[in-house]
């Protein structure tokens with residue numbers, strides 16, 4: 001657990017709003033993502049061992065770079081001409097069909113405004129927070145700490161919950177299973193309390209309730225590490241449980257809930273309640289697990305939408321004990337930054353190559369350098385098993401990996417608040 005020493009600079013991270021930024025940037029991104037002609041090889045598909053994406057080939061707005069302002073308002077420059085004329089020229093002279101882009105942009109704008117209105121409304125309805133002590137002013141002897149492990153079946157929503165509590169993207173969230181390939185630490189420091197979250201990889205039990213004997217090293221380490229946490233959150237997808245119950249998930253819940261009398265507190269979280277239309281069904285599930293003495297409390301939450309998350313966070317804060325903080329609340333360690341860089345690229349990859357690419361591809365951080373000017377040079381490789389997989393990833397003339405790279409680069413600059421030179425390469429094993 002101590003191996004990953006890190007902390008998130010929360011104030012700066014939580015000010016980053018991906019939804020607002022994304023909404024106006026998306027059209028620019030679409031065009032700017034088309035790679036410029038490769039300086040060495042105009043057709044990168046013919047040169048599988050050359051860089052597939054290099055952010056220095058793209059002229060990106062300096063949104064989060066140089067330690068300057070974090071451009072969360074989208075950074076999109078408004079055009080000074082009437083877009084209709086430009087569209088007409090594009091379709092008449094160049095024969096381009098631009099109507100769908102326009103509709104897309106309008107939709108994006110509508111969504112952005114709706115999201116803005118919603119967040120304003122939420123802020124207005126929010127109960128006033130207790131006046132918080134500035135973390136700067138907290139003396140060592142006043143500090144409180146808590147370590148929290150989150151365990152659940154693949155796709156239960158561990159990453160989404162972690163992200164919601166921490167307020168930034170710590171782990172990739174996707175529709176595919178087993179997206180969490182390693183433990184990712186998130187740290188929430190608020191007032192005198194610091195909570196460290198450990199997002200465990202998807203652990204499963206056999207139908208017999210015994211852990212798989214052939215589980216990989218990462219699973220073994222996750223199983224043995226769960227006893228170290230002060231609090232263990234056992235999370236499951238309640239919608240799935242109601243529609244297609246999985247006996248292995250039930251075993252996991254029962255196994256964790258049957259071990260009582262330890263100093264570790266355990267809570268059961270029914271996640272994805274937003275998908276359950278008949279709220280009575282939730283009570284039925286709560287009753288089903290009510291006799292498990294190992295759980296101190298049950299929570300009904302939506303890690304994605306945020307329902308119930310505040311209650312859970314409040315409960316966790318109450319469990320914190322007087323103990324000096326493990327992590328510096330102002331420093332994001334290199335370890336965490338490396339993890340974030342992998343997670344962000346991975347998330348963009350899954351956005352673009354949904355069903356096309358199997359899990360076999362490896363994703364590695366090959367080099368990480370902080371340059372003299374303060375910028376970061378990050379090189380990551382995707383290793384595919386077949387040339388056909390490589391082609392899917394790279395896309396026509398590098399268009400797909402280009403989009404992945406541009407979006408990831410933009411997001412990383414926004415999070416790290418400095419210029420990032422991202423290089424992505426796709427290789428065949």
Ligand SMILES: Nc1nc2c(ncn2[C@@H]2O[C@H](COP(=O)(O)OP(=O)(O)OP(=O)(O)O)[C@@H](O)[C@H]2O)c(=O)[nH]1
Nearest residue numbers: 155156157158159160178179180202272302303304
């Ligand atoms: N509707 C809904 N979807 C959710 C909720 N929480 C998570 N999801 C979705 O469920 C999927 C899996 O979520 P993750 O957070 O990646 O799940 P995980 O448990 O970390 O998955 P692994 O990394 O595979 O162990 C994603 O598509 C999420 O968007 C929720 O509360 N409501």
